[in-house]
Amino acid sequence: MSPVLVKYILMAAVRDRLLWGIVAMSILVVCLSVFSGSVAIVEQGQFILSYMAGGLRIIALLGLSLFTVFFVRRSFDSRDIEFLLTRPISRFRFVVSHVVAFSLLTFCAGIFISAIVGGLSVFYGTTSSVLLWSFGITFELMIVANTAFFFAMVLGSPVSAGMATFGFYILARLMGQLLAIMHHIPQPDTLSDYVMNGLAYGAGAISIVIPRLDLLAQTSWLIYGGGVLSDWLFTLAQGGAFLALITTAAWIDLRRRQF
Numbered sequence: 645m646s647p648v649l650v651k652y653i654l655m656a657a658v659r660d661r662l663l664w665g666i667v668a669m670s671i672l673v674v675c676l677s678v679f680s681g682s683v684a685i686v687e688q689g690q691f692i693l694s695y696m697a698g699g700l701r702i703i704a705l706l707g708l709s710l711f712t713v714f715f716v717r718r719s720f721d722s723r724d725i726e727f728l729l730t731r732p733i734s735r736f737r738f739v740v741s742h743v744v745a746f747s748l749l750t751f752c753a754g755i756f757i758s759a760i761v762g763g764l765s766v767f768y769g770t771t772s773s774v775l776l777w778s779f780g781i782t783f784e785l786m787i788v789a790n791t792a793f794f795f796a797m798v799l800g801s802p803v804s805a806g807m808a809t810f811g812f813y814i815l816a817r818l819m820g821q822l823l824a825i826m827h828h829i830p831q832p833d834t835l836s837d838y839v840m841n842g843l844a845y846g847a848g849a850i851s852i853v854i855p856r857l858d859l860l861a862q863t864s865w866l867i868y869g870g871g872v873l874s875d876w877l878f879t880l881a882q883g884g885a886f887l888a889l890i891t892t893a894a895w896i897d898l899r900r901r902q903f
Contacts, residue, residue: 646733646741653745656715666707666753670760673699689768694863696764697777700757701861704785705813708753709792712746713805716796739895743887746789754782765866773865776875780861783883787855788813790887794894815850816857855886 657663674696681692719725729738758778765774791812795805860879 645744646737649728649733649738649741650745650748653715653742654748657711657749660711660715662707662711662749663752663756666704667756669703669707670700670757673703674760689764690867693761693764693768693866697761697861697863697866700760701781701784704750704753704757704781705788708746708750708785708789709809710806711749712789712792713796713802713809716742716793717800717802717805720800735898736895739891739898742793743790743891743894746793747786747887750785750789751782754778754785757781761866776879777861777863777865779876780865780879783879784857784860787816787857787883787886787890790890794890794897797894798897812854813857816854818858819850819854819856820858853889855882 677692677696677699680695681688725738729735733741758774758781762774762778788809792805792809795808795812796802799805799808859875860882
């Protein structure tokens with residue numbers, strides 16, 4: 645890892661006012677959540693909390709993903725990456741430095757979101773699993789931001805890289821439902837049944853490498869609690885394994901490039 649390169653990326657985030665943008669949009673989400681929850685007849689606090697958690701999640705994911713994609717593609721277009729690779733830094737250290745920098749940004753965003761949600765949880769008296777939710781949302785942001793880094797390295801267009809990142813996130817969030825549907829498909833008798841079985845096997849193969857983001861930062865933890873030690877361990881293991889996978893894939897792609 646190169647501390648200088650990490651500092652350079654963090655300074656770029658400050659220059660682009662990434663965190664300030666997340667703060668401004670988060671304030672808007674909080675106001676909308678409180679306003680919308682005020683019309684609920686029962687469980688106003690729970691409604692506000694769940695609506696706010698989902699809104700803050702999407703705002704942070706959009707901000708971090710867009711910054712990552714456009715920063716990497718801008719570095720390619722301005723030939724900053726070619727210049728940096730002429731310095732005494734290996735391509736592996738180059739990739740790891742980016743992963744560390746983007747992870748630090750997601751950590752800062754996760755702390756900010758967790759502070760908002762935690763404060764309102766204390767206000768409404770539902771603090772049983774706030775720490776677990778905060779731990780999960782930080783890893784979720786970390787996974788998506790570094791996936792955006794991988795797609796931005798592989799794909800030549802920021803639009804295609806951004807769309808690929810959002811598609812990955814949607815698929816990862818829906819993976820639990822897809823696997824549930826796969827286990828309830830009957831034995832094939834017709835052509836459509838065989839097609840559905842083929843799609844089910846495809847979903848099963850994809851689930852090997854796609855993380856289960858639906859199991860991270862579950863909103864039900866904020867309302868009903870229920871987090872146990874296995875949830876902490878699963879979040880840590882899944883986040884660490886996928887970050888190692890995405891870092892290796894980005895490094896392999898960079899090694900194959902000729903500058």
